[in-house]
Amino acid sequence: MSYIVRRLFLLPVTLILASILIFGVLRILPGDVAQAILSQGGEGRYTEQEYQALRQQLGLDRPLYVQYASWLWDMVRLDLGTSMYLKTPVVKELARGLPLTFELALIAWLFSMAIGITMGVITAVRQDTWVDYVLRIVTISGVAMPAYWTGSLVILLLMVAFAWLPPVGVVPLWQDPWANLQQFIFPALIIGFHQAVIIARMTRSTMLEVLRQDYMRTAWAKGLGLVTGVRRHALKNALIPVVTLSGYQFGNLMAGALVMEFIFTIPGLGRTLFEAINVRDYPLVQALVVFTALIFVVSNLLVDIAYGWLNPKVRYR
Amino acid sequence: MAVGSFARRKPLGFFGALLIMASVSAALLAPIIAPHDPVEIFFGKEFRAPGGEFLLGTDKYGRDVLSRLLYGARISLSVGLASVALGATVGSFIGVLSGFLAGSTFDTMFQRLVDALMAFPTLILALILSVALGASVGSVITAISLSFAPQALRVLRSAAISAREAQYVEAARAIGCTTPRVFFLHVLPQCVAPYLIIGTAMLGQAITIESAISFVGAGPPPPTATWGNMLAEAVRHYAERAPWLVILPGLAISLTVYGFNLLGDAVRDVLDPRLRGH
Numbered sequence: 001m002s003y004i005v006r007r008l009f010l011l012p013v014t015l016i017l018a019s020i021l022i023f024g025v026l027r028i029l030p031g032d033v034a035q036a037i038l039s040q041g042g043e044g045r046y047t048e049q050e051y052q053a054l055r056q057q058l059g060l061d062r063p064l065y066v067q068y069a070s071w072l073w074d075m076v077r078l079d080l081g082t083s084m085y086l087k088t089p090v091v092k093e094l095a096r097g098l099p100l101t102f103e104l105a106l107i108a109w110l111f112s113m114a115i116g117i118t119m120g121v122i123t124a125v126r127q128d129t130w131v132d133y134v135l136r137i138v139t140i141s142g143v144a145m146p147a148y149w150t151g152s153l154v155i156l157l158l159m160v161a162f163a164w165l166p167p168v169g170v171v172p173l174w175q176d177p178w179a180n181l182q183q184f185i186f187p188a189l190i191i192g193f194h195q196a197v198i199i200a201r202m203t204r205s206t207m208l209e210v211l212r213q214d215y216m217r218t219a220w221a222k223g224l225g226l227v228t229g230v231r232r233h234a235l236k237n238a239l240i241p242v243v244t245l246s247g248y249q250f251g252n253l254m255a256g257a258l259v260m261e262f263i264f265t266i267p268g269l270g271r272t273l274f275e276a277i278n279v280r281d282y283p284l285v286q287a288l289v290v291f292t293a294l295i296f297v298v299s300n301l302l303v304d305i306a307y308g309w310l311n312p313k314v315r316y317r
Numbered sequence: 318m319a320v321g322s323f324a325r326r327k328p329l330g331f332f333g334a335l336l337i338m339a340s341v342s343a344a345l346l347a348p349i350i351a352p353h354d355p356v357e358i359f360f361g362k363e364f365r366a367p368g369g370e371f372l373l374g375t376d377k378y379g380r381d382v383l384s385r386l387l388y389g390a391r392i393s394l395s396v397g398l399a400s401v402a403l404g405a406t407v408g409s410f411i412g413v414l415s416g417f418l419a420g421s422t423f424d425t426m427f428q429r430l431v432d433a434l435m436a437f438p439t440l441i442l443a444l445i446l447s448v449a450l451g452a453s454v455g456s457v458i459t460a461i462s463l464s465f466a467p468q469a470l471r472v473l474r475s476a477a478i479s480a481r482e483a484q485y486v487e488a489a490r491a492i493g494c495t496t497p498r499v500f501f502l503h504v505l506p507q508c509v510a511p512y513l514i515i516g517t518a519m520l521g522q523a524i525t526i527e528s529a530i531s532f533v534g535a536g537p538p539p540p541t542a543t544w545g546n547m548l549a550e551a552v553r554h555y556a557e558r559a560p561w562l563v564i565l566p567g568l569a570i571s572l573t574v575y576g577f578n579l580l581g582d583a584v585r586d587v588l589d590p591r592l593r594g595h
């Protein structure tokens with residue numbers, strides 16, 4: 001209990017440090033957003049006066065700590081500011097892209113658990129058989145191959161075999177769930193597969209450990225069938241570290257989703273983030289990155305709490 | 318010889334080492350064995366399929382794919398090795414110090430810093446840093462090493478803490494060994510094994526992240542050839558027309574990362590004290 005309280009206490013400290021990091025990193029960049037706006041992507045020309053005037057207007061000429069303090073104060077009041085480059089409120093950009101990225105990450109996460117745990121259990125139970133070897137080759141290649149390469153290959157296959165083209169927009173979930181899922185299923189499967197192999201390896205080793213235990217021998221001696229024995233006794237114990245690992249991976253999943261959006265032309269946060277970084281759009285990048293960090297840190301905390309609840313040794317202390 | 322026994326004990330690791338040597342030789346010998354200049358444009362010879370004059374074909378601008386792959390190896394490998402060497406070493410050393418001085422202000426300060434750095438997924442951190450520092454090889458190296466350092470710091474910190482608890486350390490102190498002596502002679506050597514393990518494990522990751530950074534356009538800009546670059550161009554524009562442009566760079570990345578992973582696994586199997594006496 002006190003462990004959780006301590007962690008909750010550390011959360012804002014970590015986030016503030018992270019926000020300082022992001023703030024600092026962006027500000028040391030050469031070139032700034034005023035330049036990007038005025039030059040309109042490198043084509044317009046502007047005078048030094050126009051440049052200074054725009055800087056003043058955007059508040060870029062204030063000392064750094066003043067800028068940071070004012071930004072932090074805005075954040076606390078949940079005023080995420082306006083994108084300097086796109087001239088739209090940051091919240092709007094977030095609201096547009098976040099659901100898509102989050103949906104992709106969530107579906108991918110579910111896939112990774114389903115595929116990973118299944119593969120892991122099978123390779124553990126059927127250790128050293130041909131099934132094990134085949135699946136281990138699959139898992140190893142999943143680890144080495146970059147996800148965006150697998151994605152590209154899948155797109156290649158779809159284009160060549162089915163004359164399919166990446167769709168331009170995305171149909172929202174509530175409007176037409178089936179079309180929406182159709183578009184998400186491939187990228188989610190690919191990201192999910194790459195995370196699944198990590199989970200499979202972990203499941204395999206914990207499962208192997210559990211299967212060697214005496215209580216499993218009792219189960220088999222009792223005459224319990226393979227499936228029942230595994231399901232009732234082995235699975236729960238083997239899965240505890242796996243579930244926590246999977247939870248910690250959620251951050252990497254979101255990062256993977258950001259890259260995958262490129263290939264499958266899903267207008268989520270990925271494209272927004274990369275464009276914003278490139279034009280040094282401070283408010284947008286800061287808000288997006290702090291938001292990502294928030295999701296990451298909160299999900300880690302949830303995993304810690306879930307572990308405390310799942311592990312009977314911790315729960316019934 | 319040690320190499321022979323390693324090959325016999327860990328055939329997979331040896332295979333991984335072979336793959337790595339292939340990549341490394343490709344990178345080192347690129348200026349000698351590349352048939353063409355990687356940025357040289359051959360007008361009228363765009364999108365040639367592999368075979369004939371250009372062994373692995375040409376790309377959109379008529380550049381030789383084989384030469385670009387060879388020169389790309391130089392970048393991927395140098396970034397991977399340099400960033401791991403830098404990040405793992407710096408992170409590990411601070412980690413060992415931090416663990417040795419556990420509970421002090423030095424330690425707490427770095428712990429908070431590590432927490433803050435680890436609040437970002439590795440790829441995102443590396444991406445932001447490399448965009449911040451400009452799109453060049455040096456900035457990608459710095460970015461990736463900064464993303465890996467916290468991990469190394471944490472692992473080595475716990476290694477140092479457990480090394481510190483050993484009885485021989487207690488004995489050393491009892492007979493009056495000075496603290497620096499205890500640190501360098503007793504604690505530090507125990508931390509070499511974890512350092513090598515995470516170092517080799519990070520190598521594959523580093524190359525993956527480097528190619529991901531190039532893929533989204535935050536790496537060395539064109540016409541420099543990196544594997545990630547080549548893949549990005551191929552995917553975004555003409556996958557259907559020239560499938561070899563999609564397959565080949567990805568294959569290069571996968572095989573190299575695979576080799577490093579195999580080697581890393583073998584190193585861990587040999588050095589991890591928990592798996593010893595198996």
